[in-house]
Amino acid sequence: MSEQISERARLSGDCARCFGLCCVALPFAASADFAFAKPAGTPCRNLGGDHRCGIHAELRQKGFNGCTVYDCFGAGQQVSQVTFDGRDWRGGSGAEARRMFDAFLVVRQLHELLWYLTEALGLAAARPVHADLRTALRKTGELALGTPEELAALDVAAQRREVDVLLLRTSELARAGVRGRKKDRRGADLMGARLRGADLRGASLRGAYLIAADLTGADLRHADLIGADLRDADLRDADLTGAFFLTQPQLDAARGDAGTRLPASVTRPVHWTAAAL
Structure with missing residues (x-):
């Protein structure tokens, strides 16, 4: 360990x-995640001479959600x-x-x-x-x-x-050790899906599109979340105990609260706490 x-x-x-x-090599387009467009190889206008982001503490407020979920x-x-x-x-x-x-x-x-x-x-x-x-x-x-x-x-x-x-x-x-029938939702289009309280124990959600899905109170214990798109997914009170292949950027892109149970491989996003205040 x-x-x-x-x-x-x-x-x-x-x-x-x-x-x-990451502030230079990567391109991004003006969108809900980025306030303006930038081509690959061009420094972001917020990048300072010391290689630090000039608006790091205000990225979400300034329209750069995409930066906050990048790792x-x-x-x-x-x-x-x-x-x-x-x-x-x-x-x-x-x-x-x-x-x-x-x-x-x-x-x-x-x-x-x-x-x-x-x-x-x-x-x-x-x-x-x-x-x-x-x-x-x-x-x-x-x-x-x-x-x-x-x-x-x-x-x-x-x-x-x-x-x-x-x-x-x-x-x-x-x-394999999870009891019951395990759902296979690999690559599934579940954008905006109503999955409140859903039993997804041991499910394969590899590459699933869960953008803005309602997963409030869902049971995601021991689910495979590799590559799942969790942008704006509602994970309040959801149980992700033992879920694996979940990265911090995926979690940072989702919404949750103090009731969301998480695997040890990730940490509770700070903005979840801030949103509850």
């Missing part, structure tokens, strides 16, 4: 050790301090900056896989595939440590497919 906690800490964003890569899984500091050995994109050529941004996009995906693999190894029910999970964890970690050239040439999609086979098997093993 201590090894898992240590790995999770390493896979958490540390903005103080990053050169604001680089530690890719920012990895690329800034390790891949490019502490070299700031602002001090190099345009080509060097683009190499850094491209590397960030690749490492972010690999670190997300590392997060899932680390969680899978913490599930006792997945013991039959622990050896394969450790092998995948080691390989993915080594890929994330590649040079900018190696990262640029990497087939990330192929690595994701390889890891996903193991994560799917992990899900099947972890949900």
